[in-house]
Amino acid sequence: MARRGTRFRRYDGGDPLAPPVDLAEALDAIGEDVMAGYSPERAMREFLRRGGRDQRGLDDLARQVAQRRQELLQRHNLDGTLQEVRELLDRAVLEERKQLARDAMMDDGDRALREMQLENLPPSPAAAVSELAAYDWQSREAREDYEKIKDLLGRELLDQRFAGMKQALENAGEEDRAAVNEMLQDLNELLEKHQQGVDTQDDFDRFMDEHGDFFPERPENIDQLLDALAARAAAAQRMLNSMTPEQREELMQLSAQAFGSPALMDSLARLDANLQSLRPGEDWGGSEQMSGDEGVGLGDGTGVFQDLAELDTLSEQLTQSYAGSQLDDVDLEALARQLGDQAAVDARTLQQLEKALREQGTMRRDSTGQLQLTPRAMRQLGQALLRDVAQRLSGRRGERDTQRAGAAGELSGSTREWAYGDTEPWDIPRSVLNGVLRRASDPAGPMMEIGDVEVHETEDRTQAAVALLVDTSFSMAMDGRWVPMKRTALALHTLIRSRFRGDHLQLIGFGRFAEVMEIEQLTALDAMWDKGTNLHHGLLLANRHFRKHPNAQPVLLIVTDGEPTSHLEADGEVFFAYPPHPLTVAYAVRELDVSRRLGAQTTFFRLGDDPGLARFVDSMAKRAEGRVVAPELDDLGAAVVGSYLGSRGPGGSGGPGGSDPGGSYGDWFGGRGFWVG
Known part of the structure; x- marks a missing residue:
């Protein structure tokens, strides 16, 4: 029987016991860049260039290649x-x-x-x-x-x-x-x-x-x-x-x-x-x-020039600046020759990371061939933002996330005897205890009968129609409020889609004009540099959303950093004037009155310290019997989510015209329960 020869080579795959690549850090960084206006493709490449906390990126490897090249030139002469x-x-x-x-x-x-x-x-x-x-x-x-x-x-x-x-x-x-x-x-x-x-x-x-x-x-x-x-x-x-x-x-x-x-x-x-x-x-x-002191002969010098050529090729591969470039182009064997085995391991990890991002449901190409974040990636990113919001709301860092569930709403903590048609979850310990107590007086009776069963009582949970209006005017981008605004929208979207699935959320961006947006569209939205804050148009779209859901509680959340400076004319054209024209303000007030008549619980989130904006927002909130929150940018997400949660809890959103500069909803969070996962 012929023997098959076996060939061995040195293992070059890095630590065989190392865990698989972790996409969480990459996804967070990519999501941040996407919300800052980068395309997903560019955001992914930026992360691969920067690397992670414990992972060298392409820039570090390219810098090491450049240093190695300079070292060869400065060491040798011909x-x-x-x-x-x-x-x-x-x-x-x-x-x-x-x-x-x-x-x-x-x-x-x-x-x-x-x-x-x-x-x-x-x-x-x-x-x-x-x-x-x-x-x-x-x-x-x-x-x-x-x-x-x-x-x-x-x-x-x-x-x-x-x-x-x-x-x-x-x-x-x-x-x-x-x-x-x-x-x-x-x-x-x-x-x-x-x-x-x-x-x-x-x-x-x-x-x-x-x-x-x-x-x-x-x-x-x-x-x-x-x-x-x-x-x-x-x-x-x-x-x-x-x-x-x-x-x-x-x-x-x-x-x-x-x-x-x-x-x-x-x-x-x-x-x-x-x-x-x-x-x-x-x-x-x-x-x-070459300017070094170490002379090289013709043969060794040729080897040095081959090394220089190989380093130039590696530099081009690592910069990924040519059309159709991908990390699989990087020659790992050449990288190990020039920089050592660890550099090749780092590059291989980046290759695996890029492959995982493309193949594990994180990114996909749309109908135009452009790379975009998948709904799964958006959920993962939103859950990460929501966890951060939960920590800010609770005020207790390190607290474990909890899951609370109820068939008809929130658990009240009480139980009652089961009745025909009940769909609430059973209280198993209470039901078993009832059976044990019954058998104490009647040992021959069955282990369990229908009268022993108790179910958890739940509070009815009213559906909500939520309209989140986010200012997309040029001042939001100019003053660094663009990414926090997007993070806020994504956190609220994730909360409603995962925890309050019966609620109806509509995201509305209002700049020179207003537009209803899907979360993917909003998070990928590049900075808008057109002048205009068309609150009138945004409220028109919000009221249309409320009318589509007449049996739901309207919740109106408005994030803005400026007074309204544009409105829609009767013919659909946009009117713009700065300082704000009285007619523009009147149109916005009229639509806000419509929201109040529809029963909307309104909260304004005022960004910035402009006195004129503060006076306008305070008067609008008082007219709508709503509230004003003036959060710091880092707390914007917690403030919006907390206001939404407060509108669904006992007592609604607070008294008319109230204000909450800190956006503190920790008591509600701690007492009601909040699930992210």
């Missing part, structure tokens, strides 16, 4: 190979002079000629190496050092194109060099056949069978081979471009001495030409300014 050549040349000349001084058998004229030749070597290392090509070395050590220069140049030039070749060919013999020359010849022939379109996979396979040891990455086809070779060759070219003209000239002259023959340079030049022709999209013309 003089490494030339410096190594100078050192070998100086050592060879010194050893030769020592040998000349020791050799007593040498003719004095010959010694003087040799010493003069060594003394008058040109300052250019390339010219000096070229001039010494025909020199008859007397010192064995000097000859070896000089030959090392040729060997070094050959290995460096090969290492520029084939990573690791410098080390692999150290102390190589003629046979090894012949193998390299043969590989280069076959490689150029293969690339030229590919350029002509006449190569086959068999050609590639034969090449790899014969020369595969030179390619430890083991490409599977010629395109993979080309990609690897072209990326390395382009980095080598960028390194050459980054040198000074003097450095380039020196290296070009020295290259002819590689392995003591110009054949290597001819093969490499042919290879570069083939690669540039086959991969013109690589960056062959770029350059960098």
Whole structure:
């Protein structure tokens, strides 16, 4: 039976015991940005860029990439190979002079000629190496050092194109060099056949069978081979471009001495030409300014330039600024190479978070293809806001949420004997106790009979028709009241949809004109910069809502930071005037009177300290037998929700014309019960 081979690799998935990604923090942050006017797509990308409390974001990773790039540029310079050549040349000349001084058998004229030749070597290392090509070395050590220069140049030039070749060919013999020359010849022939379109996979396979040891990455086809070779060759070219003209000239002259023959340079030049022709999209013309103290040779320097190119690609991937970008584009292996394993783990977590946001019912695309928060996400966000409201209302942070339920309304705390047709919940302990007491006098009786059953009494709960009017004029956005207004609307919407499902809520935004809005539309509404506060139109829509539900208790909640400055004319056109025109005020008062006649319990939430607004709102509340609340922005949600809850509790919303600057409804909250979940 054939055995199946098993391959292992290093685990790179981060902590295997780490909990799955938590969407709560992301959803809260995205919701805040959406309510501030961002699109859901942009809000999600902003969160991924910022990261969370315990999670690095894309900006942190991009900053680390930029720091790594700057570190490479400031650490290295490109003089490494030339410096190594100078050192070998100086050592060879010194050893030769020592040998000349020791050799007593040498003719004095010959010694003087040799010493003069060594003394008058040109300052250019390339010219000096070229001039010494025909020199008859007397010192064995000097000859070896000089030959090392040729060997070094050959290995460096090969290492520029084939990573690791410098080390692999150290102390190589003629046979090894012949193998390299043969590989280069076959490689150029293969690339030229590919350029002509006449190569086959068999050609590639034969090449790899014969020369595969030179390619430890083991490409599977010629395109993979080309990609690897072209990326390395382009980095080598960028390194050459980054040198000074003097450095380039020196290296070009020295290259002819590689392995003591110009054949290597001819093969490499042919290879570069083939690669540039086959991969013109690589960056062959770029350059960098390096200013460090650590010199790098041609091979290592090419590796540095490959690192720089990889860092540039990572930077582009992490900024996500191109069309169609997504976090799956980030190369985690490259990120781990450049920044370490933890950076790759952080990026993978962000990828999982983005995927979860898109796939777990948090976001969806509408009919136009735009990303939007789903109803499920809106509920989760609203519940989070409601929990915050509950804490503010209760005044007891850390109190656990509770669930209270009743078939016909709120539990009163009393019980009564069950009667035919009752749908209230049973009081199980009381019913069992009744059975036990009955059997104490009649042991033969049944364990339970219908007369033992008691049910909880409940208070009837009147349905409410709630109209929340929110000011959407430009001053709300200008003075930082836009997001608190939206948070308030979402919290109230969530409360009614989850706890008071029988109530009818209508959200009305009023700026230059008024509009009935769904909660998704209101939370995504961008700042309105049109001038005008059309309370008249908003009250018209609210009264229409109240008339649609004649059997429900009307509740009118108005959030505003300005006096009415516009109204609807008879022909439907909007009239605007500032300061407020008396006719505009009269129209708003007329509709408020209609609301009062319909029985609406009215609360004004006054934002800001404008004396004129305060006088207007106080007089309107007194006329409507309503109340005024002047909350801080952070307490707006608690004030609106508390007023709504108060309108449903005993005693309604308070006395006519009352005011509650703090918006304190903690007693009602603590005594009546409040469920969020």
